[in-house]
Amino acid sequence: MTAVSKPTTAPLTERQEARRRRILHASAQLASRGGFEAVQMRAVAETSGVALGTLYRYFPSKVHLLVAMMQDQLQRLHETLRKRPPTEEEPSARVAQTLMRAFRAMQREPQLADAMVRALTFADRSVSPEVDTVSRLTTAIILDAMGLAGTPTPAQLSAVRVIEHTWHSALITWLSGRASIAQVKIDIETVCRLIDLTNPA
Amino acid sequence: MTAVSKPTTAPLTERQEARRRRILHASAQLASRGGFEAVQMRAVAETSGVALGTLYRYFPSKVHLLVAMMQDQLQRLHETLRKRPPTEEEPSARVAQTLMRAFRAMQREPQLADAMVRALTFADRSVSPEVDTVSRLTTAIILDAMGLAGTPTPAQLSAVRVIEHTWHSALITWLSGRASIAQVKIDIETVCRLIDLTNPA
DNA sequence: TGTTAAAGTGAAACAGGTTTCAGCACTCGC
């Protein structure tokens, strides 16, 4: 058995790490202009100074690339949120506040959001592992926001999953111009009430 | 008020109506085999016996085509549901029952579901009117299932929107193999509890 | 230091969605 398969993460050299970052940066730059469709693989390759073949070695498809981008952004968000946790008292309000903060970040870069969210929901089975990582990150952010004491109950995890569903889908409707910002806010607040239901106070 | 749905669209002749139906039928056939990617425009054109240019005259993009297909299916489902309304007592249970029925239908044709749902969530602004029609149909189905007496309250409409969000997103996670059937069931049941919250009993 | 396997490059080719266009075929008003 050679080490041909992927032991989860191949150790990247410094140059490789730099290349990867250049690629992600170029993608974000292109995305923030024209959204999903503006992230064209040839353009990404050129902008980041790697060959097309190399780009595909790092990210096996455009969707992989964009999902990795989202992973990146979420990580950043997670750290920011750790530093400035939500101020509300009630868990449901804390989650709503956190999601609205993320939403406002997206409003600042709607095209970037478009590229990432569309990729995320369009991803097929071949991207499942990566999408799952994003999902776990999102879950972690929400659970953090809830600020609960011990391990979340199954009911709480269900509520969190539903919140995540609503979050993604509401973003889609907003990005495609079918829902207003206010509408999304209401939807988030509405779904966050589910958390109260799981609180055996 | 007649039952004409689109006043904007030119009235189709009989031959044109037949062509349109042939196209949709061919698409469904291809989709039920290989899902989203198997619905290839050249293949649809050939199977339905129209020229590629004609196909694009009827449906300006692949996503338009698949969204129209979903519209079709939803209409069918709506009629079926009218004939056999849910048997449960509680509104929330009735909605959950209805969605699970739809979900089972999708399980019978997962590839078909894949094509339709992926198209729906991937649709960009140019497809907004059509996606909106699908959304309204879905809303109507859920409201019907609730079996409420008068006009829905704003709170109820919010709950329905969130249910719709969860419905779409849960389907996506199931289709991409990241959630089990049981998981989707739980998510649906969880979100349907929101309906109880809006019941000023 | 020389060897070698993996990684990167560049260019071409392929695949499928979309556009274009010249010509034929229908339909409708005269």
Next chain:
DNA sequence: GCGAGTGCTGAAACCTGTTTCACTTTAACA
């Protein structure tokens, strides 16, 4: 029946994601 306009056809071309491949560079290491 006749002309005009609109719809349909067929084929080619275009665009962008993806693959392929022969070749070069890099880096690890014997």
